[in-house]
Amino acid sequence: MNDSNAFPDDFLWGAATASFQIEGATTADGRGRSIWDTFAEIPGKILGGDTGDPADDHYHRYPSDIALMRDLNLGAYRFSVAWPRVFPEGRGKVNQAGLDFYDRLVDTLLEAGIQPWATLYHWDLPQALEDAGGWPARDTAHHFAEYARTVGEALGDRVTHWMTVNEPWCSAFLGHLEGVHAPGRRDAGDTLAATHHLLLGHGLAAQALRSTGGPTRVGLAHNQAVIRPHGPSAEDVRAARRADGVRNRLFTDPVLKGRYPADVVRDLSEVSDFSFVRDGDLETMSTPLDFLGVNFYSPEFVAASADGLDPARVSGAGDVWLGAGPEEVHVSQGLPVTHMGWEVDPTGLYDVLLRLAGDSGGIDLYVTENGCAFEDTVTADGRVHDHDRRDYYEAHLRAAREAVDAGVPLRGYFAWSLLDNFEWAWGYSRRFGLVHVDYATQERVVKDSGLWYAELARTGRFP
Ligand code: FCB
Secondary structure (H helix, E strand, O other), rough: OOOOEEOOOOOOOOOOOHHHOOOOOOHHOOOOOHHHHHOOOOOOOOOOHHHOOOOOHHHHHHHHHHHHHHHHHOOEEEEEHHHHHHHOOOOOOOHHHHHHHHHHHHHHHHHOOOOEEEEEEEOEEEEHHHOOOOOOOOOOHHHHHHHHHHHHHHOOOOOOOOEEEHHHHHHHHHHHOOOOOOOOOEEEEEHHHHHHHHHHHHHHHHHHHHOOOOOOOEEEEEEEOOEEEOOOHHHHHHHHHHHHHHHHHHHHHHHHHHOOOHHHHHOOOOOOOOOOOOOOOOHHHHOOOOEEEEOOOOOOEEEOOOOOOOOOEEEEEEOOOOOOOOEEEEEOOOOHHHHHHOOOHHHHHHHHHHHHHHHHHOEOOOEOOOOOOOOOOOOOOOOOOHHHHHHHHHHHHHHHHHHHHHHOOOEEEEEEEOOOOOOOHHHHHHHOEEEEEOOHHHEEOOOHHHHHHHHHHOOOOOO
């Protein structure tokens, strides 16, 4: 395309959320407990002692939230289904009232002319399944498939695009190695077993969704990291290879190529013998995708050691490594950061899209999350002048647009997030919305970034 301000005509403009982050109503209509309800009750785990209530009370306010989506000219809305609303015990008896909520949500979206894009697992595992072993236990993958089939049968006549799991790396590593996300475990063996069963669950769920016979297109939402060696030394390059292996290829190779990467299995031999892999698993995990969802926020630079580096720029790399072998460190580039402390570097999004387009063999790509937290204030004029967020979106969308020019089959983009919401361990302190939420009154105000995005979505051109 020669007009660099314009996107392809059929480019899909959306926004994303997740059940636990927005719904609230955690005990309504027979919803069971999730691991995030439990985790949030542990003192010190969530900033400010915040919990999943009230969040955005979206469970009750979805009609007016969908009206807002219309105001924003969204063509699609990515939401997640809360497993414990559908199966309060994770399996067994269906809670029809919980399923009915998503039925109403989907119908209301369609009436508004907005495509529903459903994620089945955005981290709210039913607590009963955690008690039975959680993702490190193989049965959880099978219960997930049963849940996928149930939701697919209920909504699959109207929901055409499904994402099985959201960011399996976060579930496995933040939840089972670092312990900063639910369920808060810290065990390298559990982390790898959870990784395997999340990916197996993905494959089984993809098959279950397709078996319902709806017009199903299935993908998953993967947070590929850009790992760049800090310097040209052989040690830094090796550190980056190892970090890329654990952070990216451990997830993409089974799903896209049907095998675990040999170098990663070797790197991790002290941690696990991978004996959780059974015959046929990799075939299931690599069930062909219809599309790949890409979540991107910020790239990471990795060095082999902190020697000779400015200590102020170095942080540990426990999040990319499992404690075996030499340590890598993260090195900041000294770029501006968001309220999350994440560096802003849109070239990272370009790199991720180019690489995944190559690795995924030509299937459609969608950015299923991209966005930023900044400290917003509602000013006297009743508005939120979040020009920092608008600039972030524009820079990343220009990078995405360049990726289209470079031949990447990028078909759409979902901003994270529609609404300010419960940002996991950060509670309500970090605001990612295109729409500001006053949690005390539940009043919504479209931010300036939201107005800008609405114009882009309406015209398909940079305003
Ligand atoms: C992603 C999560 C999403 C949100 C953003 C900021 O990792 O998928 O729920 O918290 O980060």
